[in-house]
Amino acid sequence: MSEPPALGRDDVAHVAGLARLSLSEEELDTFTGQLARVIDHARDVSSLDVHDVPPTAHPLPVRNVLRTDDPCPGLDRGEVLAAAPDVEDGRFKVPRIVGEAP
Template structure:
C-alpha cells in the first residue's frame, strides 16, 4: 500500500529545478512531484519483494561472449584497395583538405 505522505515535496522539486536551472511552471512542478513520488513508491514495492534468496540480476538471461575468434583471413592488397579509389597518392586515399575552410 503506498505511503500517504509524499517523500518528494513540491518544494523539493522546485529546489532541484532551481539547482538545475530548469524553468518550470507551478503546474509542471506539481505534476513532477506526483510522478517522482510514484517512482519512489514503485521502488519501495520492488524492495519489498527482493529477498536474500533471490540473486540480483542485470539481465534475465545469462549472457556469454558471442564474439568470434580474432583470426586473420584473406585480405586485400594495397593495390586492390586503392584500385577503386577516386584519387590516391603514396599508397593512401587522397581526399580534399578541409582544414582552414570557412564554415
C-alpha cells in the first residue's frame, strides 16, 4: 500500500471550507504546520499494511438496539425557540439560502 501524500496548505484550505471555517493567511500557515506534524506522526498508522484486519467502528459487540414505535412527549416549542438566535412564525429564521440541499 502506498503512503498518502503529506498534508499541505491547499489541503488545509480545502478542509476548512468543508468544515465551514474561515482562516486568515497566517492561520493557514500555522495550522498547516501543526496539522502536518500530526499527520506525519500518524505515518506509523497510515503506512501500515492492515488490509486483512477488519475495522472496528465500535468497541461493543452489540446489535439490534431498538425502541418500540410509541410516541413520547417532546419539547415545548416556546422553550425550543427561546434558545434560537432568530425566529419567526414559530420557526427558526436564517439568512437566505443559496443553492439546494444535496
